[in-house]
Amino acid sequence: MNPNPDVHAYVLGELNEAGRKAVEQQLGADPEAAAEAARLEMVTRALRSLPDEEPPRRIAFVSDKVFEPNWWQRFWNSAPKLGFTAAAMLSAAILSHAMLTRPQPSVTPVAAGPSSAEIRAMVNAAVSEAKLQQRDESARLVAAALRDAERRFAKERDADRAAMEETLVVLRKQVARFYVASNDLGGSR
Amino acid sequence: MIFREVEDRDLILKARRGNVDAYNLLVSRWEKRIFNYLLRLVRNREDAMDLSQDVFLKAYQNLGKLDDPRRFAPWLFRIAHNEAYSLLRKPRHEGEPPEERPAPPGYGQLLPMETAMALENALQRLSPEQREAVMLKVHQGFKFEEIAEILDCPASTIKSRVYTALELLKEAMAPARSPQTRGAVR
Numbered sequence: 001m002n003p004n005p006d007v008h009a010y011v012l013g014e015l016n017e018a019g020r021k022a023v024e025q026q027l028g029a030d031p032e033a034a035a036e037a038a039r040l041e042m043v044t045r046a047l048r049s050l051p052d053e054e055p056p057r058r059i060a061f062v063s064d065k066v067f068e069p070n071w072w073q074r075f076w077n078s079a080p081k082l083g084f085t086a087a088a089m090l091s092a093a094i095l096s097h098a099m100l101t102r103p104q105p106s107v108t109p110v111a112a113g114p115s116s117a118e119i120r121a122m123v124n125a126a127v128s129e130a131k132l133q134q135r136d137e138s139a140r141l142v143a144a145a146l147r148d149a150e151r152r153f154a155k156e157r158d159a160d161r162a163a164m165e166e167t168l169v170v171l172r173k174q175v176a177r178f179y180v181a182s183n184d185l186g187g188s189r
Numbered sequence: 190m191i192f193r194e195v196e197d198r199d200l201i202l203k204a205r206r207g208n209v210d211a212y213n214l215l216v217s218r219w220e221k222r223i224f225n226y227l228l229r230l231v232r233n234r235e236d237a238m239d240l241s242q243d244v245f246l247k248a249y250q251n252l253g254k255l256d257d258p259r260r261f262a263p264w265l266f267r268i269a270h271n272e273a274y275s276l277l278r279k280p281r282h283e284g285e286p287p288e289e290r291p292a293p294p295g296y297g298q299l300l301p302m303e304t305a306m307a308l309e310n311a312l313q314r315l316s317p318e319q320r321e322a323v324m325l326k327v328h329q330g331f332k333f334e335e336i337a338e339i340l341d342c343p344a345s346t347i348k349s350r351v352y353t354a355l356e357l358l359k360e361a362m363a364p365a366r367s368p369q370t371r372g373a374v375r
Binding site for chain 2: 008011012014036039040042043044046047048050051052053054055056057058059060061
């Protein structure tokens with residue numbers, strides 16, 4: 001009952017031009033085979049015509065929120081990724097070079113540290129010394145200021161004395177002139 | 190079909206370059222076919238819908254692994270096939286009676302109701318492998334080597350399944366002519 005396999009291929013459209021013509025000749029000569037082929041064609045037409053259902057809802061698009069890529073995916077799909085990769089590789093190379101060629105620090109034994117009481121004493125001594133230095137500095141500044149003031153007062157006193165002496169000389173000269181003038185007036189009378 | 194392939198290839202290349210709209214358009218073009226293929230495999234609308242979603246998400250994530258954009262359709266159906274069988278292998282689905290599939294509204298327009306129902310009944314009496322092979326070949330229009338890629342088995346095996354399925358369907362659809370052969374459909 002099964003027809004020649006070429007009839008299946010013929011019905012399914014799998015044959016080339018020569019194969020199609022050969023089967024058509026065969027079917028033309030054999031009415032029973034032609035009837036079987038017609039029934040096969042009816043089946044395939046029915047299968048092709050089976051209706052498809054519409055999906056009950058649309059498929060969520062990749063642009064929907066649920067498919068939104070996270071920041072890393074967005075960055076990785078962005079243009080600067082090549083630059084970032086190059087910069088990251090360069091940084092890694094510099095760091096690894098620095099780590100591999102860094103000179104080993106010489107290890108020096110560290111003496112046991114002072115106790116807290118000694119530290120307090122050292123701090124107090126340093127504070128006292130600082131206070132003394134501050135006091136000496138203040139005294140030195142005050143002394144210098146006093147010396148300046150005394151020098152200035154001495155200069156002013158000398159200037160005043162000189163001015164008074166000059167004034168006194170002028171007065172003496174005037175008195176002498178008045179005295180001479182009065183004698184002259186008195187003698188002539 | 191050729192125009193569709195060319196347009197799909199263009200959309201795939203754009204989607205690979207990060208054009209999300211191009212991929213969304215691809216989804217729109219293929220969602221109905223994928224949903225119906227999955228619906229025939231799992232026979233449950235919600236499962237078919239969830240699986241369709243997973244299929245398109247996986248396809249998007251793996252689009253860069255598709256060597257030849259011209260092979261998009263069998264590649265996409267292979268993902269769908271694997272997703273469906275992963276679901277069917279889960280314990281929840283073992284021995285679970287399938288959802289009764291009511292006749293879709295298209296019946297009576299493309300096919301006479303009696304023919305459509307007879308065909309659906311005959312399809313359900315095929316083995317799952319025969320049913321899937323013949324639907325991929327005739328209803329979805331794939332070539333034998335493409336079906337072999339989807340189902341991961343030799344093309345000769347696919348050819349044998351399709352031919353046998355066609356014979357069984359032919360006998361089941363012609364009861365008046367050969368009633369003695371009706372019982373042959375297993």
